[in-house]
Amino acid sequence: MTNIFNKSDFFNKVYSIVSKIPYGRVTTYGAIANYLGSKKSARVVGWAMNASHITEGVPAHRVVNRIGLLTGKKHFFGINLMKQLLESEGVKVENDQVVNFKNIFWDPSLELQ
């Protein structure tokens, strides 16, 4: 695979990982940050998502916080968009929280290999 990260690694790494999230699965900011080596850098992952609206191939709706809460939904076009996208993939969302989150959680450090 071609490495697009030369200097600003974090952002591009985040994009790379997020774009690899399988259909119908979700992951967390912390999991990504942890995979990148800094477990406490989850905020930067969030920042990357914030800038991802200009980056294609980044399904930011598949990234939620550690409890499966759609904290970033308000940053989408509409409030319902994030939920709609997830539900259209088979991910059930109730009260802005992913149902069976544990079940569909996708951990890059475990499954990306």
Place this chain on the structure above:
DNA sequence: TATGTGACATCAA
């Protein structure tokens, strides 16, 4: 250069 903010996570009280 310094300060503040943020789609988070974790711990202490």
Place this chain on the structure above:
DNA sequence: CTTGATGCCACAT
């Protein structure tokens, strides 16, 4: 259970 504080890194002003 809730609230507050701290760490982390990039970006905006």
